[in-house]
Amino acid sequence: MDIYRSLINIVGRDSVSNSQEELFIYSRDSGAQRPRRADYVVMPGTVKEVQDVVILANKEKIPITPLGGGFTLSALVVPNKGGIVMDMKRMDRVIEVNEINRYALVEAGVSQAKLKSYLEKNHPRLQHSTPEAPPTVTVVGNALIQGHGHISSRYGINSDMINGMEVVLPTGEVCRIGSSSVGPYWFTRGPLPDLPGLFIGWFGTTGVVTKLSMKLYPRPGYRELLTFSTDNIDLIPDAIFEVTQVDLLEDFFLINQEKPDWMNHVFFCLILSGHTKEELELKKNIYKKVFLEFNTLKGSRGADKMKLVEDLHPALRKRFLDVPPVAALAADFRKGGGFEYTGTILPIDKIPEAWRKGIEIAHKHGMICSYVHQILGGHSIMFAFNYSFNRADEKDVERTRKALEESNRLTFELGGMVWKGEVGAQRLAMARMDPNTAELIKKVKKSLDPNGIMNPGNWEVVK
């Protein structure tokens, strides 16, 4: 069967390609993983087109890799076994914003940028949780990989904000999940068996999400950054505990950079917001008090003591208050256009150890350590082992791959989890996994996708 022709019949000539140019671009991403072959790139414009492509692929047993913004950096959108890359960006409508019930229903190709500007223009009192990723990435891709945004410290990670979705199953059925399966509203995912879980964190191995409803939240009028610093890494877990006992944060980061010298401290960046100036002032005063009391509690002195950073560099202030910040600049730290990180979801008490070992890994591979970690509600931290590399220097790219691999191993050794891990990290997880759990993953995949067409190679049981 002429697959290319069949694809053209479904989506039209302009929305399918098997040219070397598209295959080149869609067989690699901006991270450090090696390219992997794609055979076709398809851009469906409707649910029916998605469905028809899936039915064709299922019949012909051709892999499909769904792609949103393609910016996990861990090559999750680069096919492991060839086949079709399904770029969702033609499906880019914000279908509905229900203001009073605070949700937005979007198609799979809607970018963070689009939803943000749509809300700013039409519903300025509401916001969605926006990741630091480039604004071209999709709302759906981010939610499906359990991403986190600028209000995740307060409201939870972005996948927790999913109310429901529409999915094309690997066998071609279109399925609604959440309240929209029983009524007209897309306002809640339960109380029902929690089916969204069949598609969240699966990296597109269980179906193609075509629509998704996300919770929206109040947008405060005032925001400010309050920063404290210390040189004592061992104080971090207790400090996080105390700060998150007072439940008033919008967002919370830990940062450190070995160069320049003024950045080489542990910075606690607290993003506070308020609907009135008074509310914001109150929160600022409360957190200043929290740190004062923390110093007293710990009897901290000298460099150990938590200090309020009064003369914060304006660039740093901007970096944390911009939604989203231009975090992509990390790719040019070494004038090489490359950046990838192991996103480690780590228990809070393991931070000091991870911190020290992360520096060792960076140094071992000739890199300077640079950390930006997001604290996720006082239960865990997204601890980022960041590596900027020079795309034009294959040895440097290889060093980065090694550093990532070591960070992945370290993560598991510390009892953490690798978030949006590349295939290598997934294999590490599967190898350590309770065999019955691994078997359950396999069974779920098999029952939804009997021919194994959906992004194969991901979450596979290690023999």
Next chain:
Amino acid sequence: MKYEDIIHRCFRCGYCKLTGDYSDFNCPPYRKFKFETYSPGGRMWLIRGWLNGEIKESERFREILFSCTMCANCVEHCVFTFSDDLVNIFIAAREEMVNKGIVPPAVRDYLKNIHVNGNPYKESADERGKWADGTSVEAYGDQEYLFYVGCVGSYDERGKKIARAVGNLLTRAGVSMGILGNAECCDGNEVKALGEASLFNLLAEQNIVLFKKLGVKKIITLDPHAFNAFKNDYPALGGEFEVYHYTQILSPLIQSGKMPLTEYNLGITYHDPCYLGRHNGEYDAPRAILKTIPGVRLIEMEQNRENAFCCGGGGGNFFTDILGGGEDSPGRIRVRQALDTGARIIAVSCPQCAKMLEDAIKVEEQEDKLKVMDVAEIVSNAMG
């Protein structure tokens, strides 16, 4: 290739394809084709792949490189320190293709016509000054300014009308200026954009010699494309002139009340030409003119100034049409953006934009709702 040392630094993060407020994708070929390959980042990676031998020269590769309109939205919005060089990188890649003789036929024909005729219309040089017949525009002698019209203003029917409107206005305003008529030659802006560096140098040197011989010190251009070449590229070749776009000359004259205007009761939206706006930072002069006309309500499109969406004619596409038509062609998108304002007129200050948008209005079948007028034509009407 020039800039080879920075090309790998593109992360392909995509800020380059957005507007500054992220409200929409603003890269013309990306809007039209939607594959990542047609975005500035995709182009950067493909050029690198081509230089490394991973990408073979092909029709599609040529289309990807030559459909770029050089609108500089990427230059404006890329977040990296090499952003200023993005358009230069695309030109450098085109230069490589020209040198290897592997450009698309439409590009080859355009360059050949310039080479042979000194204009892309295959017209004789004797026709060049005809647009001025019946006007009181004088030949250049010892006037203060040279009024340089360019190929589109000299040969294209729509362009000629605009040239006449501008020429007449400058004359009525008492601006001391003259034209070269049949002695005028192509400014070379598109030749450079299409990657023919040596032909560009030849044209520029020829023009510079002529201008100097005639004692030209100050130039007014009709076309922002010529304005761009004279202002940014000629100095390096020894052509240092004071260069103005015609709106920059008219704006103070109109604002000072020297040109009495009658009421012109209309909603007008203004389309920024890329070579006047993003490439040269002139957003205010045309707007100031429009705002001075009594009764005119200037209604901005959502994508304006630094975020203006290109008409699709830049980077040589006006002549080569490699970007092509269709529902998502930039001209048609821009017309729909203009319609959203409720304005009855799209004001332009570039003959290439005028033509692109007029064609798009026809295809969109919106002739009864929207009309394209050059700023000079609007002023002429308001002067009665």
